[in-house]
Amino acid sequence: xxxxxxxxxxxxxxxxxxxxxxxxxxxxxLGGKVIYSVQNEVxxxxxxxxxxxxxxxxxxxxxxxxxxxxxxxxxxxLFEGLGTLAGVVHSIAYANPKTCMGTEFHTSSMSDVMKSYxxxxxxxxxxxxxxxxxxxxxxxxxxxxxxxxxxxxLYNWMGIHKAALEALVRALARRHGRDRIRVNAxxxxxxxxMAASKIPDFEHIGNLWQQLSPIAWDPVADRQAVxxxxxxxxxxxxxxxxxxxxxxxxxxxxxxxxxxxxEKA
Ligand SMILES: NC(=O)c1ccc[n+]([C@@H]2O[C@H](COP(=O)([O-])OP(=O)(O)OC[C@H]3O[C@@H](n4cnc5c(N)ncnc54)[C@H](O)[C@@H]3O)[C@@H](O)[C@H]2O)c1
Numbered sequence: 001x002x003x004x005x006x007x008x009x010x011x012x013x014x015x016x017x018x019x020x021x022x023x024x025x026x027x028x029x030l031g032g033k034v035i036y037s038v039q040n041e042v043x044x045x046x047x048x049x050x051x052x053x054x055x056x057x058x059x060x061x062x063x064x065x066x067x068x069x070x071x072x073x074x075x076x077x078l079f080e081g082l083g084t085l086a087g088v089v090h091s092i093a094y095a096n097p098k099t100c101m102g103t104e105f106h107t108s109s110m111s112d113v114m115k116s117y118x119x120x121x122x123x124x125x126x127x128x129x130x131x132x133x134x135x136x137x138x139x140x141x142x143x144x145x146x147x148x149x150x151x152x153x154l155y156n157w158m159g160i161h162k163a164a165l166e167a168l169v170r171a172l173a174r175r176h177g178r179d180r181i182r183v184n185a186x187x188x189x190x191x192x193x194m195a196a197s198k199i200p201d202f203e204h205i206g207n208l209w210q211q212l213s214p215i216a217w218d219p220v221a222d223r224q225a226v227x228x229x230x231x232x233x234x235x236x237x238x239x240x241x242x243x244x245x246x247x248x249x250x251x252x253x254x255x256x257x258x259x260x261x262x263e264k265a
Pocket of ligand 1: 012013014015017018019020038039043067068069070090091092093094119144145146187188189190191192193194195196
C-alpha cells in the first residue's frame with residue numbers, strides 16, 4: 001500500500017517504544033524509505049543509544065536528523081536538507097507534568113502551558129508549511145491525538161492541546177487541499193511509551209481502556225495497530241481522506257460507560 005521507494009519523514013523518535021518507531025518500521029516493511037527526526041542529540045544519547053530493545057546495527061541503519069520543533073529555524077533547516085517526500089508523521093507532544101497535568105487545573109505557569117501548546121499543536125502548522133514544497137506531487141501529513149470527546153483525569157492541558165491539534169488538522173486540511181496534501185490525525189488508545197509514562201497515574205487510563213474497549217486493547221501490542229493505521233493514511237489507499245481524526249483505540253472512545261458483564265469477551 002505504501003508506494004515503494006518513496007520517502008517519508010517520521011518526526012518524534014525517542015526510543016524503540018515510540019509510536020514514531022513503530023510507524024517508521026511499518027512504512028519501511030511496506031517498501032518506503034524513512035527519515036526519522038529526533039528532538040536533539042541529548043535525547044538520542046539518553047534514550048535511543050542505551051536502549052537494548054534493538055541492536056546496534058539496527059540503530060546504525062536509522063537515517064536520523066535532529067529537530068526541536070519549538071524552534072522554527074530548526075524546522076526550516078530540517079526540511080532544507082530533504083528532497084521529495086510522500087508523507088510526514090508528527091508524533092510529538094510535550095507537557096511539564098508539574099505545571100500542565102495533575103489533580104488541579106494549573107494556570108500558575110502560563111509559559112509552560114504555551115510551550116506545551118507550541119510543541120504539541122502549533123508546530124504541526126509549521127511542519128506542514130515547510131513540508132509542502134517537498135510534496136509537489138501531493139502527500140500526506142498525520143499527527144497523533146488522544147480522545148478529545150471525553151475528559152480524562154490528570155491529563156488537563158494536554159487534553160486541551162489535543163483538541164486544538166484536531167481543530168488544526170481540519171484547518172490545515174482545508175488550507176493544503178489545493179496543494180494535494182492531505183492532513184489527518186490518529187486518535188490512539190493508551191500505549192506504553194516514554195511520553196505515556198510521564199502522564200501522572202497513566203495506569204488509570206490503561207485500566208479504563210480494559211473496562212471500556214469493545215475490542216480488547218493491549219497498550220504494548222497495539223502500538224502496531226496504530227502504526228498500521230498510520231501506514232494506511234500515508235498511502236494512496238486513503239487518497240480522498242483529509243481533515244479526519246481516525247480513532248485506533250479498540251472502540252473505547254465511542255462508549256457511554258464501561259462494558260457490562262454480558263458484553264465482555
Ligand atoms: N502513548 C500514548 O498513550 C499516546 C496516546 C495517544 C496519543 N499519543 C501521542 O503520540 C505522540 C508520540 O508520543 P509517544 O507516546 O510515542 O511517546 P514518545 O515519548 O516516544 O514520543 C514523544 C516525542 O515527542 C518528542 N518531543 C517533545 N518535545 C519536542 C520538541 N520540542 N521538539 C521535537 N520533538 C519533541 C520527544 O523527543 C519524543 O520523541 C504524541 O503526540 C502523543 O501525545 C500517545
